[in-house]
Amino acid sequence: MHHALRLRLDSAALQNNWRWLQRVAGVAAGAAVKADGYGLGAREVTRRLGAAGCRDFFVSTWAEAAALGPMPEAATLSVLHGVGPDDLKTALASNARPVLNTAAQVARWKAAAPGRACDVMVDTGMNRLGLRGEELHLLDGLTIDTLMSHLACADEDHAMNAVQQGRFAAVAATVSAKRYSLANSAGICLGADYAFDLVRPGLALYGGVPRGEAEGHIAQVAFPEAEVIQRRTVKASETIGYGATWTATADTEAAIVNIGYADGYLRCFAGSGSGSVAGAVLPLIGRVSMDLVALDANAAPQLAEGEWVTMDYALPAASDASGLSQYELLTGLSPRFERRWT
Numbered sequence: 092m093h094h095a096l097r098l099r100l101d102s103a104a105l106q107n108n109w110r111w112l113q114r115v116a117g118v119a120a121g122a123a124v125k126a127d128g129y130g131l132g133a134r135e136v137t138r139r140l141g142a143a144g145c146r147d148f149f150v151s152t153w154a155e156a157a158a159l160g161p162m163p164e165a166a167t168l169s170v171l172h173g174v175g176p177d178d179l180k181t182a183l184a185s186n187a188r189p190v191l192n193t194a195a196q197v198a199r200w201k202a203a204a205p206g207r208a209c210d211v212m213v214d215t216g217m218n219r220l221g222l223r224g225e226e227l228h229l230l231d232g233l234t235i236d237t238l239m240s241h242l243a244c245a246d247e248d249h250a251m252n253a254v255q256q257g258r259f260a261a262v263a264a265t266v267s268a269k270r271y272s273l274a275n276s277a278g279i280c281l282g283a284d285y286a287f288d289l290v291r292p293g294l295a296l297y298g299g300v301p302r303g304e305a306e307g308h309i310a311q312v313a314f315p316e317a318e319v320i321q322r323r324t325v326k327a328s329e330t331i332g333y334g335a336t337w338t339a340t341a342d343t344e345a346a347i348v349n350i351g352y353a354d355g356y357l358r359c360f361a362g363s364g365s366g367s368v369a370g371a372v373l374p375l376i377g378r379v380s381m382d383l384v385a386l387d388a389n390a391a392p393q394l395a396e397g398e399w400v401t402m403d404y405a406l407p408a409a410s411d412a413s414g415l416s417q418y419e420l421l422t423g424l425s426p427r428f429e430r431r432w433t
């Protein structure tokens with residue numbers, strides 16, 4: 092089956108990003124593979140990171156855990172949203188560990204699976220999920236594998252980082268667990284005090300640059316590539332696309348390519364997005380349609396029907412261009428892409 096849109100995925104870049112994060116952290120590095128591996132494909136990501144040596148994987152829900160299928164040898168899976176009222180049956184039949192987030196979840200797990208290992212999330216300032224300081228006594232009697240917390244502001248130089256680190260160190264000194272874990276991708280860049288026993292990168296595995304410290308070390312993993320459907324000449328004073336928002340000031344060679352907002356290439360790229368072919372940059376002209384965009388192909392005189400354009404999607408630059416976060420740029424990539432690992 093021919094697909095006119097594909098996501099080229101670089102296995103070596105994924106694995107090297109993980110290795111860099113582990114080296115910087117100086118402790119075990121897991122991988123957040125929720126949201127289908129941030130849109131790249133959780134199964135494929137998990138297999139490749141497992142081959143690189145990753146042993147700790149994180150998804151959000153039991154449905155995601157089930158979709159992941161068999162885990163790599165010796166690897167374990169944690170379900171970040173824990174065990175809700177309708178999750179018990181699935182959780183008890185699964186090898187994955189719930190991350191218990193609330194007093195209700197702790198009580199539910201104690202009653203249903205006494206002595207069985209779990210993970211626990213404690214809140215150190217995020218106020219999203221996690222037990223509060225005054226609830227920690229509820230953890231007595233649990234067999235905790237990984238006790239974790241989550242940083243709210245790690246991608247910024249924010250006073251909250253040190254506050255959360257201090258609170259988490261205090262919790263780790265009083266609550267017994269096999270391992271302690273605080274840092275996401277950005278948290279890893281904050282230094283050794285944030286590493287504890289296990290770090291949990293997501294974004295940076297997939298080519299996101301969470302902080303300046305990671306610049307030059309994290310490589311792009313996902314490359315959207317779209318096929319040219321037509322090359323056409325737009326005459327001076329003619330317009331392109333919906334809203335007629337772009338007018339040719341001179342005769343312009345346009346490449347109409349097979350990607351649009353239904354693929355997750357959103358309208359906010361109008362005016363700032365671009366594609367590349369053989370080193371030539373092709374600026375996006377006019378609006379992004381559902382399934383099409385037009386690129387100024389003056390710089391690519393040979394580009395013709397059936398050839399491929401790589402959309403510029405280095406995450407920090409694409410985030411600046413679109414106003415979308417690096418996370419959204421990845422998780423928004425639709426199932427219409429044929430995902431091709433190299």
Ligand SMILES: *Cc1c(COP(=O)(O)O)cnc(C)c1O
Binds near residue numbers: 123125171275
């Ligand atoms: C998603 C998530 C991570 C990974 O965060 P990144 O910013 O993508 O590195 C780590 N821990 C928890 C609890 C998460 O929800």
